[in-house]
Every structure is written in structure tokens, then in C-alpha cells.
Amino acid sequence: MAEAHQAVAFQFTVTPDGIDLQLGRDVLRHLYLSGLIACRKRLITLKSSVLSGVYPASPSTWFAVVAVTLGSLYGKVDVSFGLITKISNLLPGQSVLTPVSRTAVSAVIFSSGVWVSGILLYRQVLRMLLSYHGWMFEPHGKRSLKTKLWAGCMKVMARRQPMLYSFQMSLPRLPVPRLEDTIERYLQSVHPLMDEEKFSRMKSMAHDFQKDLGRKLQKYLHLKSWWATNYVSDWWEEYIYLRGRGPIMVNSNYYAMDFLTVSPTTNQAARAGNAIHAMLLYRRKLERGLIPPVMALGIVPMCSYQMERMFNTTRVPGVETDFLQHLVESRHICVYHKGRFYRLCLYDDRTLLSPRQLQTQFQRILDDPSPPQPGEEKLAALTAGDRVSWAKARSDFFSQGVNRVSLSSIEKGVFFVCLDPDALGHQEEDKNSLSVYAKSLLHGNCYNRWFDKSFSLVVFSNGRLGLNAEHSWADAPIVGHLWEVLTYCN
Numbered sequence: 068m069a070e071a072h073q074a075v076a077f078q079f080t081v082t083p084d085g086i087d088l089q090l091g092r093d094v095l096r097h098l099y100l101s102g103l104i105a106c107r108k109r110l111i112t113l114k115s116s117v118l119s120g121v122y123p124a125s126p127s128t129w130f131a132v133v134a135v136t137l138g139s140l141y142g143k144v145d146v147s148f149g150l151i152t153k154i155s156n157l158l159p160g161q162s163v164l165t166p167v168s169r170t171a172v173s174a175v176i177f178s179s180g181v182w183v184s185g186i187l188l189y190r191q192v193l194r195m196l197l198s199y200h201g202w203m204f205e206p207h208g209k210r211s212l213k214t215k216l217w218a219g220c221m222k223v224m225a226r227r228q229p230m231l232y233s234f235q236m237s238l239p240r241l242p243v244p245r246l247e248d249t250i251e252r253y254l255q256s257v258h259p260l261m262d263e264e265k266f267s268r269m270k271s272m273a274h275d276f277q278k279d280l281g282r283k284l285q286k287y288l289h290l291k292s293w294w295a296t297n298y299v300s301d302w303w304e305e306y307i308y309l310r311g312r313g314p315i316m317v318n319s320n321y322y323a324m325d326f327l328t329v330s331p332t333t334n335q336a337a338r339a340g341n342a343i344h345a346m347l348l349y350r351r352k353l354e355r356g357l358i359p360p361v362m363a364l365g366i367v368p369m370c371s372y373q374m375e376r377m378f379n380t381t382r383v384p385g386v387e388t389d390f391l392q393h394l395v396e397s398r399h400i401c402v403y404h405k406g407r408f409y410r411l412c413l414y415d416d417r418t419l420l421s422p423r424q425l426q427t428q429f430q431r432i433l434d435d436p437s438p439p440q441p442g443e444e445k446l447a448a449l450t451a452g453d454r455v456s457w458a459k460a461r462s463d464f465f466s467q468g469v470n471r472v473s474l475s476s477i478e479k480g481v482f483f484v485c486l487d488p489d490a491l492g493h494q495e496e497d498k499n500s501l502s503v504y505a506k507s508l509l510h511g512n513c514y515n516r517w518f519d520k521s522f523s524l525v526v527f528s529n530g531r532l533g534l535n536a537e538h539s540w541a542d543a544p545i546v547g548h549l550w551e552v553l554t555y556c557n
Contacts, residue, residue, distance in 0.1 A: 406444030
């Protein structure tokens with residue numbers, strides 16, 4: 068209904084003189100707002116990239132270095148030991164710039180070089196510190212002197228409050244293990260699964276591989292490791308996850324539970340509104356890089372790359388391999404309730420809807436008595452089956468027309484929301500309640516979860532929450548970080 072109403076603002080008719088195009092005031096306003104939001108988002112992203120890229124420095128430190136250098140020249144002290152003079156002599160346009168202007172420009176160039184050199188030196192030192200892994204193998208509470216000194220240096224290096232991607236350029240590359248060590252670990256892992264005859268044959272094959280083909284492949288790995296920070300992550304994503312042709316429901320997707328004994332409210336619409344509003348605030352901080360990176364032991368930064376695909380991401384099926392579709396911007400969610408799909412806009416122009424406004428929208432969905440359209444109720448079962456069948460069905464039935472528009476609304480949403488009519492959760496008097504709760508989050512009835520979305524938020528009729536997450540775009544700790552923030556705030 069909403070799409071049909073908005074379409075009135077855009078009209079065209081075919082006349083003998085050509086096409087008569089008429090744009091209503093509403094559609095022009097929406098075009099203007101879309102462009103404004105896109106520009107604002109690009110500026111925010113640029114600002115975040117700059118601040119993360121120069122960490123631990125900042126633009127203010129650059130101004131400070133320039134001011135100190137210019138001040139020293141004013142006081143007749145050359146902190147550059149003659150480099151500013153050499154830079155001034157190399158500057159073009161000697162006849163255009165005055166001697167004072169050339170000196171000032173040279174001082175700015177020298178100061179910028181010192182500033183950038185400090186950042187690069189910091190990154191190199193931090194990368195060297197992060198290459199130390201001895202702390203992983205020492206028992207808790209029994210740290211060696213070397214590890215204590217290392218931890219002290221790490222605290223000093225990460226003293227300034229970092230942004231989400233501040234340490235990305237300082238993380239060491241994943242080292243390529245020795246071929247001999249890889250084969251030895253493989254043989255140790257398969258030995259308990261084989262009898263002596265099969266293991267002896269496998270050992271012989273492993274040694275033949277090590278002498279011939281293994282050495283060639285090892286050289287390719289080293290070559291890739293020179294230009295890729297992680298030589299295995301893209302292959303792991305594609306061959307372990309995206310090329311799997313079996314159902315991702317149960318086999319790949321996982322779930323997260325709500326607090327078992329604490330519930331802020333039993334009102335389903337209110338809980339959904341509060342949770343989704345908190346998630347969108349989290350997304351805003353994520354996009355601006357304002358979330359601090361996850362730190363092991365509070366001092367070792369973890370890679371934050373996977374977090375950028377948490378929202379606006381869908382796994383799209385293919386015949387041979389799936390692919391991940393990630394949108395830079397999305398302003399709606401898709402809601403499923405009693406076999407019906409709803410497209411719910413999250414913003415009023417540029418303003419995020421409040422929890423109360425979202426609650427009102429969800430209550431309208433819950434109160435809607437309309438029945439599902441033919442084929443609508445069990446549409447999501449396609450995402451629960453094998454990937455080849457889903458890919459062919461998508462190509463045959465969702466490549467054009469209304470079906471394509473409807474599927475696009477689901478796949479381009481921020482995430483998927485399921486309003487379940489069941490009242491599930493942990494109950495002391497029912498020993499099976501936890502199992503029923505977990506099974507509902509893991510697979511539901513196989514057609515009330517959209518398993519391809521980055522995650523589906525499940526809200527039960529008693530106000531309990533749950534989450535079903537697709538695995539290929541990130542590991543579980545990434546979703547766990549979102550879930551901890553959400554459950555803490557709600």
C-alpha cells in the first residue's frame with residue numbers, strides 16, 4: 068500500500084509527441100533527501116577513515132607540529148637542521164613566492180613529513196609488539212617477565228582511546244606456517260580416525276605431497292601473503308561457506324538467546340521497538356567508527372573487518388557458489404508475522420523513529436487481520452533448503468515483476484524481524500522449555516525465518532528475544548558483541 072501511494076508522485080504518459088513525464092512534489096523531495104543523506108554519509112565515512120588512518124595522531128597534533136616548527140623559525144631556531152632550507156631551494160616558482168612564503172611552505176612540508184613519519188614509526192613498533200604470541204601459551208596468573216614488559220608496552224601504545232578501525236593498519240600479517248609443520252599437524256589430527264594400514268598409506272601420500280606439489284603450493288601461499296594481510300580469509304569464506312550447496316539452516320546458521328530470567332517487558336511490540344531502536348543506534352556508531360575495537364586482555368586489538376557487514380547484508384544464492392550482497396545504506400526492515408511480510412521504514416525523512424513510534428508500527432502489524440497472499444506464508448522455506456534449488460527458483464520466479472520487487476525489499480533491508488505468536492523462553496516448571504526455545508531460534512518452523520539475512524531478530528509474544536545469524540559474513544563473536552550491547556540496553 069505504501070509503495071502504491073508513493074507511486075502517484077511519479078507519472079508518465081505516452082503521447083504522439085513523445086513521453087510526458089511528471090514529477091510530483093513528494094518524489095522531488097525524496098530525491099533531494101536521498102542525495103543529501105548520501106553526501107552526509109560519505110562525509111562521515113571520510114572523517115572516520117581519516118581519524119582512524121592517522122591514529123594515534125589527530126589533525127590537531129598536525130597543527131601543533133606545524134605551529135611548533137613555525138614558532139621555532141620565528142625564534143631563530145632551526146629544528147630541521149637545514150632541511151627546511153633545502154626544501155625551500157627545491158620548491159618550484161621561485162620568482163612567484165617571496166622568501167618568507169617559501170620558508171613557511173617548506174616548514175609546513177617538513178612538519179607534515181615529521182608527523183607522518185611518527186605515525187609510520189608507531190605502526191611499525193605496534194606491529195612488532197603484536198607479533199609476540201608468548202602470552203597465549205602462559206597460564207593465567209603466571210606471566211613471565213618478558214610478557215609483563217610486553218603488556219606494559221602495549222598499554223602505553225594503546226593509551227589513547229582508539230576508534231573501531233584505528234589498529235587495522237598496525238595488525239601484523241598472518242604468517243604462513245612451514246609446510247612440514249602443516250603436514251605433521253594434519254597427520255596427528257587424522258591418526259585417531261584411521262587404522263594403522265590406512266594411516267600408513269596416508270602418511271606416505273603426505274610425504275609425497277610434501278616433496279612435490281606441496282612445495283609449489285607453498286610458494287604460491289608465500290606470494291599471496293606478501294600482498295594480502297590474511298592469505299586464507301577470502302578462500303575460507305568462499306570454499307567453507309559460500310560454495311556449500313547444502314542447507315545453511317542448522318548446518319551453518321547459529322542462534323543467540325535472551326536473558327533467561329530477566330525480561331524488561333512482556334509487551335511484544337514494545338520490546339521489538341526498543342530492541343530495534345538500540346540496534347540502529349549501534350549501526351550508527353558502527354558506521355562512524357565510534358565503537359572501540361575488541362581487545363584481548365584489554366590490550367591486544369582484534370581485527371574489526373568483519374563488523375562492517377553486520378547490517379544491510381544478505382547471502383544471495385547461486386548455482387555453483389553464493390555471494391554476499393552488502394549495501395552501504397538501507398533505511399527499512401522486513402517484518403514477518405503469521406505468514407505475512409511487511410516493509411517497515413525506519414526513518415521519518417532524516418530522523419530515526421523513536422522506540423515509541425516503532426512500537427506503534429509493530430502493534431499495527433500485530434493487529435492486522437489480513438490473511439497471507441497465495442504463496443506468501445511459506446516463501447522463506449526457500450532459504451532453508453539446498454542452495455541450488457533456491458538459486459534456480461530465484462532465477463525462474465523472482466527475476467522480474469512484483470516478485471522481484473518483493474524479494475528486493477527483503478534482501479535490501481537492514482535485517483529481518485520475526486514477530487512470533489508463540490510465548491517461548493526458559494521456564495522453571497518445564498524442563499523442555501529451553502530446548503523448545505533453542506530449536507525455535509535455530510530453525511523455527513523452517514519458513515518463519517529468512518536464513519539468508521545477516522541476522523534475523525526474533526521477538527516472541529511474551530517479549531522474549533532471540534537471534535538467528537547467517538555464518539559466512541562473520542564469526543560468532545562479532546554478533547555476540549552486538550547481542551551483549553542489545554541485551555544490556557534492553
